[in-house]
Structures are given as structure tokens and as C-alpha cells.
Amino acid sequence: MSPITKIGVIGAGQMGSGIAFVAALRAKCSQVLLHDPNPTQLQAGLKHIKAILDKDAGKGRITTADAEEAFGRIRPVGKDGIEEMDKAGVGMVVEAAPEKLELKRSIFSELSKGLASSTILASNTSSISITKIAAATIPAGVAAASEEAKRTAGRVVGLHFFNPVPVMKLVELISALQTTPETLESARQFAIACGKEVTTSQDVPGFVSNALLMPFINEAIMCLDAGTATRDDIDKTLKLGMNHPMGPLQLADFIGLDTCLNIQKVLYEGTGDSKYRPSILLERMVDAGWVGKKGGKGFYEY
Numbered sequence: 001m002s003p004i005t006k007i008g009v010i011g012a013g014q015m016g017s018g019i020a021f022v023a024a025l026r027a028k029c030s031q032v033l034l035h036d037p038n039p040t041q042l043q044a045g046l047k048h049i050k051a052i053l054d055k056d057a058g059k060g061r062i063t064t065a066d067a068e069e070a071f072g073r074i075r076p077v078g079k080d081g082i083e084e085m086d087k088a089g090v091g092m093v094v095e096a097a098p099e100k101l102e103l104k105r106s107i108f109s110e111l112s113k114g115l116a117s118s119t120i121l122a123s124n125t126s127s128i129s130i131t132k133i134a135a136a137t138i139p140a141g142v143a144a145a146s147e148e149a150k151r152t153a154g155r156v157v158g159l160h161f162f163n164p165v166p167v168m169k170l171v172e173l174i175s176a177l178q179t180t181p182e183t184l185e186s187a188r189q190f191a192i193a194c195g196k197e198v199t200t201s202q203d204v205p206g207f208v209s210n211a212l213l214m215p216f217i218n219e220a221i222m223c224l225d226a227g228t229a230t231r232d233d234i235d236k237t238l239k240l241g242m243n244h245p246m247g248p249l250q251l252a253d254f255i256g257l258d259t260c261l262n263i264q265k266v267l268y269e270g271t272g273d274s275k276y277r278p279s280i281l282l283e284r285m286v287d288a289g290w291v292g293k294k295g296g297k298g299f300y301e302y
């Protein structure tokens with residue numbers, strides 16, 4: 001199995017630009033093609049990457065030459081992104097697009113049509129079933145149990161990075177029902193090359209990380225709603241009592257309350273278990289547009 005040296009990243013938001021950063025700086029991929037259909041987002045993603053590289057060089061963690069080289073290996077690509085990735089011969093594409101099943105299914109269908117059959121197709125989704133995404137790569141009319149479908153869908157894998165990607169040490173690998181052992185191993189090697197520790201989860205709602213994290217956050221919101229303790233005391237309990245870097249309410253704001261609610265709904269609907277019922281306060285805050293840090297207001301004001 002040869003290491004992945006050229007990759008494509010779909011989506012230049014917080015996660016996609018973070019993934020491009022670790023691929024260029026840590027994995028030293030010779031080419032990182034960063035694609036976003038929105039030119040403004042693409043430029044913002046590049047600016048973010050440049051700022052972190054400059055900060056690392058400023059702190060003496062890397063040399064200025066390292067920072068310049070890493071930035072030079074990242075190539076922004078616009079609407080012909082998949083064609084460009086095919087021309088460059090990328091070994092893997094990591095998708096970090098918004099968390100919408102139909103959008104991801106359409107991206108993976110296009111990726112499987114436009115790229116060599118050996119290209120690994122990874123999704124950074126935090127909650128959508130990798131098995132459903134993999135099924136979208138099978139061309140219409142091809143039976144899901146055929147050898148062609150097994151090859152096509154077998155190269156799809158979940159590669160779940162954590163926010164902020166440059167800082168968080170973990171990547172959670174998710175094996176869909178169709179994922180081949182070779183795909184899983186290549187993805188693992190890539191994550192290790194990016195400087196990450198790796199865990200593996202089966203494709204169940206929330207995988208391991210969010211099946212544990214979201215109910216914890218949801219319970220904290222229920223605790224607040226029930227008046228058990230104030231916002232500050234809930235967060236202080238976990239920060240000072242358990243050494244968490246952020247309390248659960250601050251973390252919910254950081255992740256985005258809409259994202260938390262979506263994931264909690266995936267757990268609730270995907271398992272049918274009432275223990276995952278989303279907090280009514282969380283639902284109401286999202287209804288109000290108070291989605292956390294990115295929106296200027298959540299449990300805290302920004």
C-alpha cells in the first residue's frame with residue numbers, strides 16, 4: 001500500500017481548511033487541492049491556513065521556509081475541482097461539506113464518476129451514515145451486491161477530524177458496511193501521517209465520539225433548563241471538577257447549537273431510544289437563531 005501523497009479536500013470551512021493545513025504541513029502531501037464552490041469561502045479558508053502557518057512560524061514551531069512550502073503545496077480549485085483532482089491524480093479526497101445527506105450523496109456520486117477507481121473517498125461527517133454515503137457511489141442500474149458496486153462503495157470511509165483540526169489530536173475512522181480493510185488501512189495511515197492518533201468505530205448513529213459527547217451536552221442543557229444550576233456553575237463544575245478544557249455549554253456554543261441539535265436528532269431517530277430526546281431548550285435556541293459562537297449568541301454572547 002503506497003502512502004497518499006496528493007489529496008483533494010472538498011469544502012474550505014473551518015474543518016476543510018484545517019484538514020488541508022495538516023495534510024500540507026504534517027503529512028507533507030506534495031499537492032493539496034482545496035475546493036469550495038463559493039470563491040469567498042475558498043479565500044477565507046486560505047487566509048485562515050496562512051494565519052495559522054504564520055502563527056506557528058512566529059512561535060518558532062516551524063521555520064518560515066516550512067510555512068511557505070506548506071502553503072505553496074495547497075492549490076485552491078474552483079468549479080472544476082473534481083476534474084482538477086483527477087488530473088493531479090489524487091490518492092484520496094476528504095469531503096468536509098455542510099452536513100446534509102443529499103448534498104453529500106451528490107458529491108460522492110460525482111467523485112466516484114470523476115475520479116480513478118483507486119481513489120479513496122473519505123467523509124468528515126460527524127453524524128451522517130457512511131453506509132448511506134457509500135451507497136450513493138454505485139451507478140444507477142448496478143446491483144449493490146455486484147463486484148463493481150463492492151469496488152466502488154468499498155473505497156468510502158469516514159475520517160472524522162475534530163475542531164480545531166490543527167490542535168485536536170484525534171481522528172475517528174468509521175467503517176461503513178461496504179468499506180474494505182485496504183481502504184480503512186490507507187485512511188488510518190493518512191491520519192497518522194497528519195500527526196493524529198486514530199480510533200475506529202462502526203457506522204452507528206453518532207459513531208463513538210458523538211454518541212458519548214452529544215448526550216453529555218444535551219444533559220447539561222437539560223440541567224440548565226431544569227434550574228439545577230446556573231450556566232456558569234455547570235461549566236465550572238466540568239472545567240474545574242473534571243479538568244475539561246471547556247464546560248459543556250461553552251463547548252456546545254463552540255460546536256454550534258444547530259450542529260449539536262442535528263447530531264442529537266440523529267441519535268434519537270437512529271436508535272429510537274427516548275434517552276436521546278433533544279432538550280427542548282436546545283430546540284428553542286436553534287429556533288431563535290441563537291446557534292452559538294458563529295452566530296454571536298448561544299449560552300454566551302460573542
Ligand code: 3HC
Pocket residue numbers: 052055059125126161162163164165166167168210245246251255259
Ligand atoms: N485553528 C487553529 N488553531 C486554533 C484554533 C483554530 N480554529 N483555535 C485555537 N487554536 C489554537 C490557538 O491558536 C492556540 O495555539 P498556540 O498554542 O500556538 O497559541 C491554541 O489553539 C490554544 O488556544 P487558546 O490559547 O486561544 O485557547 P485555549 O487554551 O482555551 O484552547 C481550545 C482553545 C483548543 C479550543 C480548547 O479550549 C479546547 O480544547 N476546547 C475543546 C475543543 C473540543 O472539544 N473540540 C471537539 C469538538 S467536537 C468535534 O469537533 C466533533 C464534531 O463532530 C462535533
